[in-house]
Amino acid sequence: AVGMAVALALLVLLAADAGVSEKNPLLNICxxxxxxxxxxxxxxxxxxxxxxxxxxxxxTANTSSEAHKDQSNLYNFNWNHCGVxxxxxxxxxxxxxxLYECSPNLGPWINQVDSSWRRERILHVPLCKEDCTExxxxxKDALTCKENWHKGWNWATGTNRCPxxxxxxxxxxxxxxxxxxxxxxxxxxxxxxxKHRGSGLCIxxxxxxxxxxxxxxxxxxxxxxxxxxxxxxxxxxxxxDHAARALPWSVLALLPPALVLL
Numbered sequence: 724a725v726g727m728a729v730a731l732a733l734l735v736l737l738a739a740d741a742g743v744s745e746k747n748p749l750l751n752i753c754x755x756x757x758x759x760x761x762x763x764x765x766x767x768x769x770x771x772x773x774x775x776x777x778x779x780x781x782x783t784a785n786t787s788s789e790a791h792k793d794q795s796n797l798y799n800f801n802w803n804h805c806g807v808x809x810x811x812x813x814x815x816x817x818x819x820x821x822l823y824e825c826s827p828n829l830g831p832w833i834n835q836v837d838s839s840w841r842r843e844r845i846l847h848v849p850l851c852k853e854d855c856t857e858x859x860x861x862x863k864d865a866l867t868c869k870e871n872w873h874k875g876w877n878w879a880t881g882t883n884r885c886p887x888x889x890x891x892x893x894x895x896x897x898x899x900x901x902x903x904x905x906x907x908x909x910x911x912x913x914x915x916x917x918k919h920r921g922s923g924l925c926i927x928x929x930x931x932x933x934x935x936x937x938x939x940x941x942x943x944x945x946x947x948x949x950x951x952x953x954x955x956x957x958x959x960x961x962x963x964d965h966a967a968r969a970l971p972w973s974v975l976a977l978l979p980p981a982l983v984l985l
Contacts, residue, residue: 753781
């Protein structure tokens, strides 16, 4: 009985250790994209709205500063393509940029892409209900001419302009619901989540760093979920996942045969 108890304790410890190793491939990483660092690390001088990520960031201070400009050098993208974007709306796009450029907690949603300016992108990040709703509420009267801002612009002048024949309309007409805005504007980078901030089940664009980064726990949960579904994992990060999924078998190899067969 004592031997069995010791073996079970060993199993718990080994499994816990394997679990930590297993989660690493999708956690605390930066995507392979235009301005991202290779690995997250402290950045003491992140600018204004990007500052919540200063303890562990995938962006540099310069990137965080550029994210706040009307005509940013990051992508030569002009927020004011249909007149000046209202400040209350623009701050959400700045926060969205900060999350994309700076967050080390998007690993479970990183996908490989064949693009001239990045090798990886995020897809279907579950954005908290409040983040989508407030973004839509503060932008509903702003104007735009396009539903998908990733593609289809007129770049003849070197910056994005509305394509020929398109009309500037209120966001509320282009994006009738918060879900439309969150999911369509960046080609499904985000997915509208019915979950609330603080639930541990959705990513927050906005958070108070004094309370810690809530997205760390969310990334851990979804990384664990993808561990339990190999088919999904293969779609997310196959090259990072192969070694991780082999770990539990090494744990089993160390256990007494009787325990393995239980």
